[in-house]
Amino acid sequence: MSFNTQEYGEYTGAPITLLKFESEAVAAPVLYTDIAFPVTFAGGTYMPEAIKVGSFTASETLDKASLELVVPTDSQVPMWFRYYPLGGSVSLTMYYGHDGDPAGEFLAIWSGRVRQVTHQDDAGTATLMCEPISTALQRTGLRRNYQRLCPHVLYGDKCKAVKSAHTITATVVSVQGDTVTVAGQLAGAANYKGGLVEWTRRMPGQVPLRDLRMLVDVFVTASTSEVKVMGAVLGLSAGDTLQLSHGCTHGLDTCANLFNNAPNYGGMPWIPTDNPMSGGSIY
Numbered sequence: 001m002s003f004n005t006q007e008y009g010e011y012t013g014a015p016i017t018l019l020k021f022e023s024e025a026v027a028a029p030v031l032y033t034d035i036a037f038p039v040t041f042a043g044g045t046y047m048p049e050a051i052k053v054g055s056f057t058a059s060e061t062l063d064k065a066s067l068e069l070v071v072p073t074d075s076q077v078p079m080w081f082r083y084y085p086l087g088g089s090v091s092l093t094m095y096y097g098h099d100g101d102p103a104g105e106f107l108a109i110w111s112g113r114v115r116q117v118t119h120q121d122d123a124g125t126a127t128l129m130c131e132p133i134s135t136a137l138q139r140t141g142l143r144r145n146y147q148r149l150c151p152h153v154l155y156g157d158k159c160k161a162v163k164s165a166h167t168i169t170a171t172v173v174s175v176q177g178d179t180v181t182v183a184g185q186l187a188g189a190a191n192y193k194g195g196l197v198e199w200t201r202r203m204p205g206q207v208p209l210r211d212l213r214m215l216v217d218v219f220v221t222a223s224t225s226e227v228k229v230m231g232a233v234l235g236l237s238a239g240d241t242l243q244l245s246h247g248c249t250h251g252l253d254t255c256a257n258l259f260n261n262a263p264n265y266g267g268m269p270w271i272p273t274d275n276p277m278s279g280g281s282i283y
Contacts (some may be wrong), residue, residue, distance in 0.1 A: 003105035005212070007106070012101035017053055018046045020071070021077050021114070024088035025210040030076050040090030041095065049075060051095075067110055069128040073119050078126035080209065081117035084231040087198070087212030088112040092130055135150075139270050149250040150267040154195075160264045166246040170225075175233050179226055180242065186225040189218040191258055195246030197227060215247060245280055 018041060033039045033046035034053065040046075053251040054068035061194040071078060080086050091113045097106035113130040119126045145151065153157040170182035186192060192215055201211040214230040227244065236242065248254050252269045274280065 002101050002105050015086075016097050016099050016106075017051075018095040018097070019051065019053075020044070020093045020095070021090055022093075023080070023086055023090045023157045025086040025212070026080075026207060028207070032071075032075075032077075035099065041057075041097075041104065043098070055273075065110065065112075065129040065132040066135070067092075067112065067132075069130065070125050071128065073121060073124055074128040075126070076207070077114070078117050078119065078128065079203070083212075083234050084211075084228070085241075087210050091133075104236060106245055145269060146271070148250075148267050148269050148271055150252075150255060150265050151250075152264070152266040154250075156250045158264070158266060160263070161259045163245055165256060166259065167243050169241050169243055170227075172236060172238055172240045172242060175236050178229050178232055180233055180236065181224050181226050182242070185220050185223070186244070187219055189225060191219050191246050192218050192244055193228075195250070196245040197229050197242060199236050199243070200243035201241065203235045204253055209235070215244065269274075 008226040015173040016039060017034045018039060019032040019034075019198065029044065031044050032049040032051055034049070034051045035049050038045050038047055039182055050072055052070040054070075077090070080090065092111070094110040095106035096109045096193070097104070110132070112130050112135070114128050114225070115131045117126055118129070151160075155161050157161040168186075170184070170186075173181040173183055175181075180197070195215040197213045197215045198210050203209075211234070216228040216230055219226040246258060248259070250267065251263055252267065255257040255265045
């Protein structure tokens with residue numbers, strides 16, 4: 001019970017907070033500590049960072065367990081949200097322990113995700129608003145509607161379309177704003193509208209990140225194709241490669257003809273449009 005000895009000792013308490021940020025878009029977690037020297041715990045090294053950890057209240061309902069963090073605006077985690085969110089959520093686990101604990105014991109005292117980041121450039125800080133993991137359990141689940149179009153997420157578990165079979169790799173010619181020009185004419189360019197664009201975002205002083213965006217539209221020219229992406233394109237230069245995946249109209253024709261996936265179609269295309277009693281529209 002080394003932790004309790006340090007925690008309740010009259011002169012032995014030396015609190016340390018460890019913060020572990022993880023995202024499916026980042027290869028390795030970002031580890032911070034609020035003290036002046038690195039701390040090794042569970043195989044990771046937590047590096048010093050000027051962090052102000054806000055107070056939070058834990059109750060049996062966890063409805064007041066939101067957490068606010070203030071960090072330097074140019075530190076790694078807030079920079080993930082500087083221009084466009086990552087292609088995945090950012091989770092946070094906070095540990096608490098004591099310097100000088102011979103057992104090196106740290107207890108997880110908070111777990112959740114980063115919901116919002118606000119940059120205060122004049123103060124050189126950024127505020128991270130975090131919500132507890134329990135809030136995901138309090139939300140109402142998605143309801144299945146009586147509808148013609150398919151409600152499944154494209155390439156998701158219910159859709160079952162094979163993403164790799166509908167993805168190509170293209171070479172970047174130029175980048176301007178939200179438009180990427182790639183070499184060659186995309187065959188069946190219209191089929192990519194509403195699809196996905198994926199690349200590795202490389203920004204100075206930051207670890208490479210996986211960026212996943214919606215493909216808004218494609219314009220084919222004589223020797224290139226212009227790909228319009230949702231949001232500004234960052235960390236991508238001429239000569240880099242990106243992946244383009246087909247989009248879906250969520251209609252039965254596209255599901256059957258483009259993806260050969262009609263058995264997994266989630267919509268109800270045979271809903272009648274005429275009232276069988278009167279012959280008029282039923283809507």
